[in-house]
Amino acid sequence: MTVQSIKEVDKFALQNSLKNLETAYKNFFTDLKKSKNKKGVGLPKFKKKNGCKKSYKTNLTNRNIQVIENRLKLPKLGWIKFHKSQDISGQIVNVTVTRTSSGKYIASINCETEIEKYPQATQNIGLDLGIKSYLVTSTGEAVDNPKYYRTQTRKLRKAHKKLSRSQKGSSNRVKAKNKLARNYERITNLRDDFLHKLSTRLIKENSIICIEDLRVANMVKNHKLALSISDASWSKFVTMLEYKALWHDRIVQKVNTFYPSSQTCNHCGFINPLVKDLKLREWFCPNCNNYNLRDKNAALNILSEGLRILSAAVGAPDAIYACGEFVSPDLFRQKSLKQESRDF
Numbered sequence: 287m288t289v290q291s292i293k294e295v296d297k298f299a300l301q302n303s304l305k306n307l308e309t310a311y312k313n314f315f316t317d318l319k320k321s322k323n324k325k326g327v328g329l330p331k332f333k334k335k336n337g338c339k340k341s342y343k344t345n346l347t348n349r350n351i352q353v354i355e356n357r358l359k360l361p362k363l364g365w366i367k368f369h370k371s372q373d374i375s376g377q378i379v380n381v382t383v384t385r386t387s388s389g390k391y392i393a394s395i396n397c398e399t400e401i402e403k404y405p406q407a408t409q410n411i412g413l414d415l416g417i418k419s420y421l422v423t424s425t426g427e428a429v430d431n432p433k434y435y436r437t438q439t440r441k442l443r444k445a446h447k448k449l450s451r452s453q454k455g456s457s458n459r460v461k462a463k464n465k466l467a468r469n470y471e472r473i474t475n476l477r478d479d480f481l482h483k484l485s486t487r488l489i490k491e492n493s494i495i496c497i498e499d500l501r502v503a504n505m506v507k508n509h510k511l512a513l514s515i516s517d518a519s520w521s522k523f524v525t526m527l528e529y530k531a532l533w534h535d536r537i538v539q540k541v542n543t544f545y546p547s548s549q550t551c552n553h554c555g556f557i558n559p560l561v562k563d564l565k566l567r568e569w570f571c572p573n574c575n576n577y578n579l580r581d582k583n584a585a586l587n588i589l590s591e592g593l594r595i596l597s598a599a600v601g602a603p604d605a606i607y608a609c610g611e612f613v614s615p616d617l618f619r620q621k622s623l624k625q626e627s628r629d630f
């Protein structure tokens with residue numbers, strides 16, 4: 287790169303790339319020390335022309351980044367018109383400009399701001415994640431699985447066909463490629479919108495949320511279910527729940543997958559091996575004769591198991607969680623704070 291061309295580029299773009307490289311090397315070496323596993327975080331790879339995320343990050347200094355109405359000011363580029371998805375509140379820290387595979391440019395503006403917390407909630411909830419219903423709560427509510435990928439398969443297939451039939455290097459091929467990329471982007475956007483709305487509502491309404499700790503990577507190995515499972519994006523959903531819980535003082539507790547949440551009767555604790563059969567949607571407990579709906583029963587068990595783990599971690603008396611009733615997260619927080627101060 288000549289001196290002239292280096293001046294044409296935003297200096298932060300270069301600095302941030304070097305910072306990213308440093309992080310990549312640090313991750314590589316700490317992983318090497320920790321696990322001695324060759325399949326862990328690998329060495330940083332060079333950027334390729336195709337198949338890599340195309341983006342750069344720039345930082346704020348001396349009002350070099352500004353937003354006024356629908357215009358954004360970036361260093362070296364000056365004022366650019368843009369479509370704003372939401373109002374900007376707080377102090378801008380940095381901006382990442384990304385080119386999506388369909389050729390759109392997206393500016394993610396990172397701001398420092400105080401989060402307005404939701405008022406305290408009094409309900410605790412257990413979630414049973416599934417494919418037929420996206421999730422069933424311990425209160426008995428079932429949220430439909432929108433299956434966005436499945437509903438768009440025809441469109442996708444058409445777009446794929448068009449792309450494969452177009453001549454290499456032709457302008458029609460570029461068009462077909464963009465169209466396909468736009469289709470995939472639409473699916474992602476629809477799914478993200480659904481996940482955001484659902485996770486926000488659950489965080490707003492509940493104080494402690496207990497979920498199964500799913501090992502999605504293992505589950506995808508089952509080819510019949512792989513597509514439905516990746517379409518559901520459970521990990522993304524759980525990540526959203528976790529960071530939103532941090533923002534609004536809620537607790538997300540994961541429960542081990544090996545806990546028999548479906549087979550245990552939530553009323554008496556009897557384990558019914560017959561429920562292993564996935565077709566059995568409802569059953570009477572042979573021990574206490576309680577009527578159990580499969581998914582709701584599982585969600586109730588996840589809730590009580592989650593509360594048990596939480597109580598055990600902070601040493602709360604058994605009586606608090608025994609009935610699966612409301613347990614104040616403040617109690618947990620106070621206790622865990624005390625414990626932390628003891629540890630240090």
Ligand SMILES: [Zn+2]
Nearest residue numbers: 551554571574
């Ligand atoms: Zn029972």
